[in-house]
Amino acid sequence: MELDEAIRGRRSIRRFDTRKIDDAVVEELIDLARHAPSSMNGQPWVFAVVREPGTKRRLAEIKNLYCPVEKRDYSADFIEQASAIVVVAVDRRSSHDRDVENGVLAAAHIMLAAHARGLGSVYMSAYRQDEPAVSAAIRAVLGMPDHVAPISILPLGYPAETPEPKRLKPLSEIVTHERYRIG
Amino acid sequence: MELDEAIRGRRSIRRFDTRKIDDAVVEELIDLARHAPSSMNGQPWVFAVVREPGTKRRLAEIKNLYCPVEKRDYSADFIEQASAIVVVAVDRRSSHDRDVENGVLAAAHIMLAAHARGLGSVYMSAYRQDEPAVSAAIRAVLGMPDHVAPISILPLGYPAETPEPKRLKPLSEIVTHERYRIG
Numbered sequence: 001m002e003l004d005e006a007i008r009g010r011r012s013i014r015r016f017d018t019r020k021i022d023d024a025v026v027e028e029l030i031d032l033a034r035h036a037p038s039s040m041n042g043q044p045w046v047f048a049v050v051r052e053p054g055t056k057r058r059l060a061e062i063k064n065l066y067c068p069v070e071k072r073d074y075s076a077d078f079i080e081q082a083s084a085i086v087v088v089a090v091d092r093r094s095s096h097d098r099d100v101e102n103g104v105l106a107a108a109h110i111m112l113a114a115h116a117r118g119l120g121s122v123y124m125s126a127y128r129q130d131e132p133a134v135s136a137a138i139r140a141v142l143g144m145p146d147h148v149a150p151i152s153i154l155p156l157g158y159p160a161e162t163p164e165p166k167r168l169k170p171l172s173e174i175v176t177h178e179r180y181r182i183g
Numbered sequence: 184m185e186l187d188e189a190i191r192g193r194r195s196i197r198r199f200d201t202r203k204i205d206d207a208v209v210e211e212l213i214d215l216a217r218h219a220p221s222s223m224n225g226q227p228w229v230f231a232v233v234r235e236p237g238t239k240r241r242l243a244e245i246k247n248l249y250c251p252v253e254k255r256d257y258s259a260d261f262i263e264q265a266s267a268i269v270v271v272a273v274d275r276r277s278s279h280d281r282d283v284e285n286g287v288l289a290a291a292h293i294m295l296a297a298h299a300r301g302l303g304s305v306y307m308s309a310y311r312q313d314e315p316a317v318s319a320a321i322r323a324v325l326g327m328p329d330h331v332a333p334i335s336i337l338p339l340g341y342p343a344e345t346p347e348p349k350r351l352k353p354l355s356e357i358v359t360h361e362r363y364r365i366g
Contacts, residue, residue, distance in 0.1 A: 040253070
């Protein structure tokens with residue numbers, strides 16, 4: 001798929017059908033993720049592939065437990081229906097204090113590459129700045145040591161929904177030249 | 184360009200020739216950036232396009248001033264040679280406490296779309312968690328109000344360098360299944 005088409009067509013998908021994603025396809029996504037830039041070329045990524053229903057369940061429970069009030073309409077239960085979940089984490093020993101950026105840049109590749117292969121995904125955070133218990137709980141479920149920081153949770157599956165077209169803000173509301181002149 | 188090709192071919196570029204990037208091309212990149220996912224679909228982005236040499240100079244000075252010791256080999260002076268710099272920022276009133284993630288997801292689109300158009304870019308951070316003076320200085324240069332958080336600085340230009348092939352870590356060192364088993 002063309003890059004522009006992938007970018008324009010990708011949407012957040014939270015309903016999946018029961019088809020399994022081949023292991024080889026999950027591996028392709030991770031192969032592309034590791035081409036992301038990283039601070040000082042540290043390539044600090046750890047990609048944890050989750051297939052077991054019990055592990056998916058525990059991740060959903062953690063997301064629900066620590067969900068901010070304003071996001072309560074978005075239960076994480078749907079991730080149990082994902083064929084695979086990729087948790088993007090970074091080894092803090094080689095992330096040069098740029099854990100989140102390194103993780104998110106790789107996550108962006110996975111979401112685009114998934115869409116280009118007919119798969120759906122949605123970006124979910126694996127930490128909260130103000131609540132270290134979120135990362136700690138995810139680390140515990142996945143057996144990650146303290147020096148590994150989970151950043152993103154990416155459920156993956158064949159889409160069972162077609163979202164309505166999204167209304168994007170016009171460029172005039174989000175672009176500014178030289179000095180800030182918005183709003 | 185095909186998505187996979189764009190992802191595999193994109194590299195960090197820090198040398199640019201003197202050709203100008205058309206305004207329409209910069210606008211295309213930002214148009215694609217706003218298709219990124221955002222927390223609660225807040226679309227909190229502000230994209231500041233910088234062309235003026237004096238403003239580029241001031242951004243380079245800020246980056247150099249606050250550069251961590253371990254990164255001192257990477258002077259930011261080169262960004263003065265960029266045809267355009269896009270500073271990706273987020274309006275904190277609609278970012279749902281996910282400033283960095285929202286910003287970086289948009290930045291990833293810009294870097295891929297730039298590469299697909301024969302342009303080079305490199306990811307640079309516009310903040311330091313431990314040093315609020317960095318964001319404050321960038322906000323001051325760009326006239327951004329306090330509720331706008333600069334996240335990424337993306338210099339853009341036609342490449343005047345061809346980086347050596349990058350050695351990527353093998354998947355066996357970065358992928359784990361169910362429970363963490365790396366190293």
